[in-house]
Amino acid sequence: MTFIYKAEPTRGKIWADLFAQKAPDIDFRVWPNIGDPKKVRFLTVWEPPENISEQFPNLEILFSIGAGVDQINFETLPKHLPVVRMIEPGLTQSMCEYVLWAVLSIHRDMPTYHRQQDRKVWKALRVWPANKRRVGVMGLGRLGQVVLNQLRLMNFRCLGWSRTAKQIEGVPTFHGTDLLGSFLSQCDTLVCLIPLTQSTKGILNRDVFSLMPEGASLVHVGRGEHLEPKDLIEALDSGRLSEAILDVTSPEPLPADDPLWSHPKVIVTPHIASMTQPETAIDTVLENIRRFEQGQPLIGLVDRDRGY
Structure with a gap:
């Protein structure tokens, strides 16, 4: 069987070396070197190739190289093809x-x-204890829950929100649009970690910012399309928000003339908050292949109806 890697080519070489060590029986190839397309059973991508069903008629799993799958157009994929997002340490x-x-x-x-x-300017500001700060995490999947646990260890007062109800020991949780306002009203710092779907595009907007405490801050590590940039700048200029740290923007890269670059209350990083680590990612991929062959549930299997 053949496994194709179609993502950043430099990392592809690392994947190839690790596959040779850990799964020498698998014919691992880096795009565009696909070999016999009829032998391709597994494909790891950032964005899938066109005509995937015609090009790879025997494809059994499509792996996303990242934790999200919003970059994948599911309408172009066979309905029976499992899509697996990356969940790895x-x-x-x-x-x-x-x-x-x-x-x-x-x-x-x-x-x-x-x-x-x-x-x-040499001016000291008062140091507040962490237990005086309320940090809300929007998105309570695996990443959100692990982040909350780490923030709790730092003694921050934590709370969480998700689309559907989630229970997290020691953390007040909210869910659905009806409880979003109650959640936001308690967020001194809001961390956005929700998946990007049609219902969450533009969710970080003027209405959301107006529900947060005056002077609150935003840490955005979801997807660029979650944010309405003009609404953010308006909130920062008015004092409704005090700071914003953005790891994701729309578009990416952020154009040189975009006002977010020069805004004094915005820090921009180039989508580097998390990166798939080849050493641990390959272990997860190989475990999923084993599970697939034994008819067991896949780690990170995407629910197409939800979009994540």
Whole structure:
């Protein structure tokens, strides 16, 4: 059987070396070197190739290289083809690191100190204990739950929101549109980790910001299309929000003339909050192949109706 990798080619070489070590019986190939397309059973992608069913008639699993699948057009895929998003320890760990850095930076006023440094101002600000800060995580999938656990260890007052009801020990949770306002009203810092679907596009908008406490902050690590940038800038300029740390934008890369680059209360990073780590990702992929061949449930199997 053949396994095709169609994503960033430099990492593809790392995947090839690891497959040779851990699964030498699998014919691993990096796109566009596909070999005999009839032998291709597994395909890992960021974006699938066109005419996938015609090109690979015996394809059995489509793996997403990332945790999200919003970049995949499901209408072009065979309905029977399982799509699996990436759930692996390295990606989760890097997301935790980024969110902790962002929340702690806001909590300890680092953006303000950077602005003061630009003006050569030496001025100390009051240090508040973490248990005085309320951090809300929007999106309670695996990433959101692990992030919440790490924030709790730092003694932040945590709460969470999701589309459907979730129970997390020690964390007040809210769900659905009816409870979104109650959740937002308690978020001194809002962390966006929800999947991108038709219903969540533009969810970070003027209405949402108006429901947050005055002077609250945003950490956005979901997808760029979740955010209405003009509404964010308006909220920052009015003082409704005090800071925003954005790892995702729309489009990406962010154009050089976009006002988010130069806004004094915005920090932009180039979609690096979490990255799939080849060493641990391959273990997850191989485990899913084993599960598939034994008829067991797949880790990260996408529900097409939900879109994640």
